Amino acid sequence: MLDQDPTTQLINILEQSRSHDYIGENVSQLEHALQAAHFASKSGAPDHEIIAALFHDIGHLHAPSDARNMDGFGIERHEHHGADFLASLGMPSSVTELVRSHVDVKRYLVARNPDYARKLSSASTETLRMQGGPMTPEECVAFEQDPQFKAKLRIRQWDEMAKVENLDCAPLEHYAPMIAKLL
Secondary structure (H helix, E strand, O other): OOOOOOOHHHHHHHHHHHHHHHHOOEEEHHHHHHHHHHHHHHHHHHHHHHHHHOOHHHHHHHHOOOEEEEOOOOOOOOHOOOOOOOOOOOOOOOHHHHHHHHHHHHHHHHHHHHHHHHHHHHHHHHHHHHOOOOOOOHHHHHHHHOHHHHHHHHHHHHHHHOOOOOOOOOOOHHHHHHHHHHH
């Protein structure tokens, strides 16, 4: 894959996840990615948010060989592995920081809203424990000051929505021009 341009490389990584289960859900990794991008697109999100939604879990699919597994629930620190990988290909921080923070948003929402915690899937509830649990009140206040705070919340919303069996979405190739433009 090293001889491929970054857009092709990213598309191929997602394409290869077509038959990979999305941890504890009834969709594949590819379906989850396409659905998150679909919901971002339908909401009128800017391109960088759509692409962040598409690649928010790429760290499960492309991580260093020494990355630790979370007891069958994917790759530990996948959000950091994914953001670092995207940055290494030239993806701007407007995308990579949204990818990097999508787990922190879950931690934030669980801390700020008990109803959110009750709505998490069993897989998401299990990974929360391994991802540091709810944020502390001090962490929440600091997180709320982030200039991308609202965009980060949107990425998490689309992530949570993207678990629908047989949802009709645009194909992966639809996003190639948008990916190339951002790189």
